[in-house]
Amino acid sequence: MSRQSLSIALTGSGGSGVMTTGSMLLEAAGQAGWYGIMTRSAGPQIRGGEAAALLRVSNEPIESHDDCFDLVLAIDPGSMGRFVEEIPLRSDSFIISDAEGGRRSGPLPDTPAQVLDLPMKQLAKSIKGGRPNMIALGAVAKLVGLSTTSIHSILEKILKSQGPDALESSRACVELGFSAAADLPEFSSPPIDKTSAGERWSITGNEAAGLGALRGGVRFVAAYPITPATEVLEWLAGALPRAGGVLVQAEDELASMNQIIGASFGGTPSLTATSGPGLALMTEAIGWSVCSETPVVILDVMRCGPSTGIATKNEQSDLNIALNGLHGDAPHLVLAPTSVADCVFTTQWAVYLAESLQAPAIVLSDQSLGQTRANINRPADLAFITRRxxxxxxxxxxxxxxxxxxxxxxxxxxxxxxxxxxxxxxxxxxxxxxxxxxxxxxxxxxxxxxxxxxxNFGEHWADIEGSGETMVITWGSTCGPVREALARLREQGEDIRLLAIRLLAPERPEEMAAALEGVKRILIIEQSHSRQFHRYLRAAYDLPGEVKVFNRPGPLPFRPNEIIEQLAEVFET
Amino acid sequence: MSSDTACALIEPRGYKSGVKPVWCPGCGDYSVLGSLTKALSGLRLQPENVAIISGIGCSSRMPTYLSTYGFHGVHGRALALATGLKVARPDITVIATGGDGDGFSIGGNHFLHTCRRNTDMTYIVMDNQVYGMTKGQASPTTEPNWEKGKLTPSGTGINPFQPLVIALASGANFIARCSSSDTNGTARAIMEAIRHPGFSMVQVLSPCVTFRPEQREWKKLTRPAPVDATSDAARAARRLLTDEDGLFTGILYVGDRPPYQPQIEPSIDNIAELDKEFRL
Structure with missing residues (x-):
């Protein structure tokens, strides 16, 4: 069965509840048997501003958004304006908007999509304590073919703490939204593959990294909050004590870095999580970890830089500092997960490597992996148990x-x-x-x-897939759209090799030479303005044949079709 | 200090590593090293159950000269290192050592928060009011009119940092001032500091004979405070604020705030239990 998917965006003003709605929808889809992802797009506002939950559900595991969205529920029509670039639409896409109720937010921006009206605010008003986002949830459930029963059981779980009244009004809203959507056109939802009945998980990349750390043996974590890494630390704050570990909230990143070195010196495998600005503060002590041979793991969930940059959005631009940010000659490990699920393995492996080699390991996750929630197959248990x-x-x-x-x-x-x-x-x-x-x-x-x-790092240094004389080399969250692009080409009978590098430092010249055997054309894809990954590859490896680069800074993600177009364009295949 | 780790008597010299110090002849830090080994011997601590943690500077060389576990870290971060070690290993007796520049300038934020956190450890600051290792610049505790600092030839013009006032205000649980010239008195204060639960701050006036030769006079000028230690923070604050020359010695404050030590619970038998929350 080939991949079929449905992409849905929920937009609204901040506080309109689109993230909650999106999470509930993803969970309901997961329980129904769909794989899926949900990413969050929001500004830096704590409350207010605009927010979008971007979902895609599929019959097969997915790691990327599609080229375009099929359906948008704009609870506040004006809020769509901010997301024109992030939510590409076609002429057969639909926007379901609330023209009357959402008047205050301004009109919808110009769009190629077909616009339908659903008076979400007005419908919500007819129910005591009713909220438009719950009307939207009922409507989407109807449009994609989910039952209200499945939504209700999730409502019960999530709204448990808010009392019976909140639950009752939400249920009523979902029912009302469901029936109000009866007049709207139906969508062809992806089929559900009942044959692969293995255990499925709903997990974010940040939670997955935390789990990997625990599986790897980490029992001390020092934490200083920073977007978009905070959820790793918050998850560990709850989970570590159960595993006999402890988390300390430090006064700054200098302290969190030094605390983990202190704890590791005491024999406890230790980790901290941060983002670019925090990593910059930590580099002096990471060098100390190199020289004193005290193992530690630093998880950097990258965001747009330099400086404060765009704290809530993705970019792969901390590669330079992770590889070269330490003063002196300071050999250390740099790793990067290649998917949400792989955040478990790569972080666990990083702990194993750091402990085995008595050196610091920097794991470069990113906002796109960290803050994406995904319905995935249960990640395999791997026997990389820490052994110092x-x-x-x-x-x-x-x-x-x-x-x-x-x-x-x-x-x-x-x-x-x-x-x-x-x-x-x-x-x-x-x-x-x-x-x-x-x-x-x-x-x-x-x-x-x-x-x-x-x-001997073994085969895990990179994921090598496919065959052929053309190769795409990439890393981190960009692996998702690249994999999807190559899968589409494969269906058309065109085979292109993928090299997704997990171990960025130390370099693996022999393994790389073997992977490049027979390659005549290379396309390097990365989300960095100054081509950091390309420069790194050039400096570290001999790349044969014609080499091209497709790069751009964050925050816009790569879409599978633009990768296909690039491949066609640059190599005129 | 940690749980009962007392052992057979080891003479103070048994706590020395034998590595020759880099300090100048006449440096007060030699005496502090002597006081520290006396204190460890007096408390009958096994060298392997003690960790001496430091940053960078002359006095931060201390760990290398002891036969305990040691940790010579980056500049200013000794207290953060010590916190990580103590929280992860509450059974180890953790002592941080360093100077006024390391502790109060580059490490100032950690000083505030370590006092506030009140982790069970002892911090010995060898205060000589100068950066010695970099050859004579003004430190946070230097007087404003000291004109021999090569970066501040007209004096700093700013008031010195008051380490004990700040320690008290930030929540340190034990505060003492000593003079390196009184080796036995310093050893006794360090013993008390190690014994006392929570964060114990010991400021030792330890002359830099090379860049502040006038500090040789401290031997004559320092004198025991005429009053005993108090557990009343307001009274301790008044004493510190009316302490004109900062040369009174003795234990000033002994608090009773419980130390910060997150309980380390036994682990669940199977880490896979943690997977449950992710199952769809």
Whole structure:
């Protein structure tokens, strides 16, 4: 069965409840058996402004939005103005708007779509405590073929805390919206694939990263709130205590970074989550983690930069700072998940690698992965359980930084008699005593480089899919639309290779050479204005044949069809 | 201090690593090192159950000179490091050491919030009112008219930071001032500080004989405060604010605020339990 999907946007003024409505709709779709995603688009306002919930449901797992939306419910018509670029429409798309009730928000912007009227505000007024967003929810349920029963059970769960009156009025609104939509045209909803009955999850990328951290063994988290990473920390604040862990809210990112180093020095696998501005503050101490060989994981949920940038929107522009932001020669790990589901695996793997290699690992997630909620197949459990090399017994004159074969030297933990050493950001001898001797500096630089470069990372360094002489190289959330574009081409009989890089540092020249075997044309796709990923690839690897780049800054996501067009254009295939 | 970790007596020298300090001859920090080893010996703490945490600066070299676990971190962040370690490992006795620049200038925010958080640890600040390692610049505790600072040749012109006033106002649970010239008195104050639950602040006036040679006079000028420690914060505040030359020594304030220590609960048997909330 090929992919069929339906894309729905709910827009309104901030506080109109479109996000709640969207979440309920996605959950109902999930329970009905659809895969799906929902992304959020909102300004920086805490209340007010405009907000949009962008949904797509499908019979197959999806990781990207479609080229256009099929249906928009504009609770406040004027609110659509802000989203013209983010909600592309065709002439056969529909906007269901509330012309009369939404008068105050201004008129709908010009649109190629067909506009239908549904008096959501007026209908809501006929019910005590009624709200237009619940009318909209009932209407969408009808249009996409969901039953009101499924919506009601979700209402019960979500509105439990708000008392029986709120629940009753919401139910009534959903019923009213459902019947009011009877006169509107029907949509052809994607079929439900009953054959794959495996366990399905509803999870955001930020929750998935938190879960991956816990699965990997993280038991200490220091937190300083920052958009769009806060949800990782909030989820962990609830989950960590159950797993025997602890979260501390720190006074700033300098503190959160140093706290996790302190906790890791004490033997506890540790993590913090932040975004670009926080990562910038943390870089000094990340270098300290390199030099003292204290493992930590830093999850950077990227947003538009530089500076405060656009805090609520996606961009892949922290690659440079993650790779090169540390002073001195400071080998460390940089990883990036390739989908919402992969946030579990990549974060778990990062914890495993950091602990195994006694080095900091930076995980570059992004706003688009982190704040997207997805209905997915249950992510597989992978047996990357944290294993730090800790000495069992000590010989006299224990050397914390002994060179050894692998470069990884057993790390004593406070409380272990005979293992006392001083972890130091000063260059040091094998015993850890400060040293300014050239030979000690070279020996320790070599050790720290060797342990990372020569580690066997296995096949997880990248996802390599498809065959053919043309390859797309990409990373992070951009993998979603690229995968969809390549799947569409495959259906047309055109096979294009995908290389989605998960391990950005250290470089993997041998694996890359094998992956590039037979490739004659490369298209690099990234969401960065200065082509950071392209420059990185150029510096790190030999790329054969013709190399083109399709890049743009955030926040607009790539659409599958524009990737197909780019492939056709740049290579004139 | 941590749970009962007392052991057989180890002489103070047994807490020294044998690494030769980088300090100038006559530096007050030698005496503080001596006081610290006396305190650890007096409390009969096993070296492996103690971690000395520091930032950057002359006095921040302290961990290397001790036979305990040690942590010589980045400039200004010793208290953040110490907090992470103590919260994750409440069984370890955690002591942060450093200077006035490290603690009150670059590390000022952590100082405020560590006092406020009141994690069970001891902070020993060797205050010499100068940046020594970078060769003689004014620090937050330098007098406004000190004209030998190479970045401020006409004096800073701004009032010095009052570490103990700030510590009290921010919620430190134990506050003492010592003089490095009184090795035994400093050792006793450090012992009390380690024993006392919560965040204990010990300011040690420790002369920089190279850049502030006039501080040699501290030996004569410092004197025990004529009154005992108080548990009344208002009274402690009045004493500090009427303390004209800042050279009275002794334990000033002993509070009874419970320390910050998030309970670490036993883990659920199976982490997969956490998956449940995501199931559709």
């Amino acid at each position: 090399s800790v000495p069992e017994q000590f010989e006299e004159n224990y050397c914390r930084y002994a060179i050894g074969d692998s470069g990884v030297s057993p790390m004593a933990i406070p409380g272990q008699p005979g293992g006392q050493y001083t972890a130091d950001g000063l260059e040091h001898t094998e015993s850890g005593a400060p040293s300014s001797m050239p030979a000690d500096h070279l020996a320790q630089l070599d050790k720290r480089q060797h342990k990372i470069t020569d580690f």
